[in-house]
Amino acid sequence: MSNTRHTQTPQDSQNSQKSQKSQNSDKGNGVAEKRPSPMEVLSQARAQLTELTGMAAETVSSFERTEDGWTLEVEVLELARVPDTMSLMASYQVDLDPEGQLTGYRRVRRYERGRADAHRPGGR
Incomplete structure (x- = not known):
């Protein structure tokens, strides 16, 4: 069981990093900073x-x-x-x-x- 626990942790970490990158890229694309017309x-x-x-x-x-x-x-x-x-x-x-x-x-x-x-x- 300890092997299963170790394989899940890196995946969880990778998913967390992907989520953060997605949030940061939304800011860079202007999604969070829409300028008014x-x-x-x-x-x-x-x-x-x-x-x-x-x-x-x-x-x-x-x-x-x-x-x-x-x-x-x-x-x-x-x-x-x-x-x-x-x-x-x-x-x-x-x-x-x-x-x-x-x-x-x-x-x-x-x-x-x-x-x-x-x-x-x-x-x-």
Whole structure:
């Protein structure tokens, strides 16, 4: 019986090693680290900003992938007024990590809804 016990132990050890290799290879293949699509990132960013500020995100005016994740500029209604063209809007820069989780935000501009940006020479 002692021979049977010794032959099972190496097999159990090999099975355990195979299982660990399989788990590690899943991580390397991206199974455990699925990256969100750009549309998922947009949706998550809007939802997270709304949850944090209590203000509904109306539109996303810019969106780009960065070395650290994603950066968006989101237009938000800050203060509703009558008529609607006098409502106060704001642009928020929103930073997200590669998985789409919000890491920071800041207001970069505040304006009345009915006002166009002033024309600036040079396109900016």
